Amino acid sequence: MGYNIFHNLYFQKEDSNVAEAMIVCCHECDELVKVSNPHREGRFKCPNCGSLLFRHRKGMVEKMFALSLAAAILFMLTNYFPFLSFQVAGSTAEANFVTSIVYLFQKHEWLLGVAVLMTTVVIPFIRIVLMLGLFGPLYFGYLPHYATVALKVLTHSLPWAMLDVFLVGVFVSMVKLVKMGTIIPGTSLWAFMVMVFVMAYMQVTFNAHAVWDMVDTKRKQRGLV
Template sequence: MNCRFVCCHECDEICTIPHPTPPGRYRCPNCGHVIFRHWPDMTERIYATNLAALFLFVLINYFPLLSFEVLGNRAEATFTTAVLYLYQEGDYLIAVAVLMTTLIVPLIRILLNLALFGPLYHGRLPRYAPTAMKLLEAFGPWGMLDVFMIGILVSIVKLVKMGTIVPGISLWAFAVLIPILAYGQAIFDPHPVWEEIEKAQREGRIPSPTERIA
């Protein structure tokens, strides 16, 4: 069995990993940090989870998030109206931050995963795979749906004493979307994708960095 080398993200130790890599969790022998978890069917799982996430994302933005009724007056709120209310109140930076972290960035990540792992699922590596991987890494820290969910729960607890709150379809879809995205992020291992990219670059199926510079 051949070996490949992986650099530990914590201590920079060069670790040897058997190749082909058996399923399991691999730790750095120096510091014990988990280098990565190998899932043989990672492509299929990530493709399926992001298809489900895209469907839920459409539901979240189409149906009401919750309904609030006080003295017979009823109002419905959606994700987009929440951003609009913040903007109308003059909280421009907060409105932009909520828009980016709860709508734009999560949608971009879902579409990038589908654009990358969809072709991989069908046995084809797209030419834009290196760019997609770099964008996924760049947008990773900006997805904060779980933080927004906590804010919604806190707001519901505070408002429940003032009137009647009815959770909408969007809220339930949002509650399902968070663990699905978390699961997809937990099983994501960039190593086999980068290995496939390097192999394709050596074979000339996709341009190498030196060719793009030239």
């Protein structure tokens, strides 16, 4: 906590109760909203339409760094260990996360394979790497030069990461398959379930406004604005 200069820059205001007002434009209704105390914890809502402007929580950088590390480890576990084993009359089929998607390609289910690969492996992987690449350096006190690109990709890729939907799909197909044979959940499934919750918590904690503020601060320091 001590190393982080941006943390101090961003959070000292709160500690010394110096409220610095800022103006936010509501994304849903175009209302200009004055936020007189943006460093207070909690959710800020548009007074006109009631949609969420942003959410501010203490220690966002630390939490995000910890969560993205956890997500990266869980991602590796998910893709290394077998996901589900399925037994019917003595013969066993074991499915790994990535090998089962490769199997889809082998069966020429191209569109299905690409959709599953992108939404459950590639995009979550990119998001985890970018979160780690963004909040790792921030935790140790400097803003990486690729922060703008990282934030852009993170914003654009958000709707296409569908790990939570995939988890529901796994449960549904497990109930379907239980009638045909025995299902043995692998280590990977447990790691995957935890990863879904870690990613959801990350999404709630992530405050892009705060990181954009840090980008602004850096630009001002370098005399670009």
